Amino acid sequence: MAMDKDIVHPGVKSVGWALVQASRLHRSRTGDKLSELGLFAGQEQVLQALASSGPMTMGDLAAILRVRPPTASKTVSRLSALKLVERHTEPGDARVVRVKLTKEGKRKAAAIDALWDEVETELLAGFDNKDRKRLRKLLRKAAKNLAGVTGADQTGFETDDELEDLGAEEPELAATA
Known part of the structure; x- marks a missing residue:
């Protein structure tokens, strides 16, 4: 679909519009x-969560x-069919289902x-690393703002300072020249 060079999206100066475009392109590339x-978008998040935190209940995973x-x-069922995760009921309470990675799931998580x-x-x-850290901090703050007004859970939007207070390590950032 070719566009005339003079046509400009009305939201081009909007931070939200830029965020949506970057997000769409990131999701497409990923x-x-x-x-x-052999995976679909969204499935990787389950594998990453399990690789990071270990076995967990379906409620915790959600x-x-x-x-x-x-x-x-539904995502866990698909990953189970691919032999990447296993589900087990909790001894003593069959209503509680725990999910864990298989060996192949661990390999996929590393990939x-x-x-x-x-x-x-x-x-x-x-x-540069300063720009990366600032962008991450600003995006977390924006997400936390929206979580606050929508009533969504605000955990996971901690600032870098709050993460350091929790003892979390700074994510590795590969510097590009």
Whole structure:
């Protein structure tokens, strides 16, 4: 679809518009890379969450992913069919289902980490570490603002200072020249 060079989107000066465009392009690029691993967008988040936190209940997984439990359950079912995760009921309470990675799931999670690093490097090409940290901080603050007005859970939007207070390590940022 070709556009006339004089046509400008009305939201071009909007931060929200720029965020949506960057987000769409990031998701598209990530989706292309995930398809090379035989995965669909969204599935990688389940594998990453389990790789990071270990086995967890479906409720905890849904909360971390910020989705409703049926959405998490459907994704886990698909990943289970791919032999990347296993579900087990809790002894003594069959209503509680725990999910964990299989060996193959752990391998996929490692491949996803490498994929995310690659896309992150592409996304932030030309940014120095100060710009990267500032952008991350501003995006977390914006997300926290919207979570506050929508009533969404505000965990996971901590500032870098708050993360340091919690003992969380600074994510590795590959510097690009």
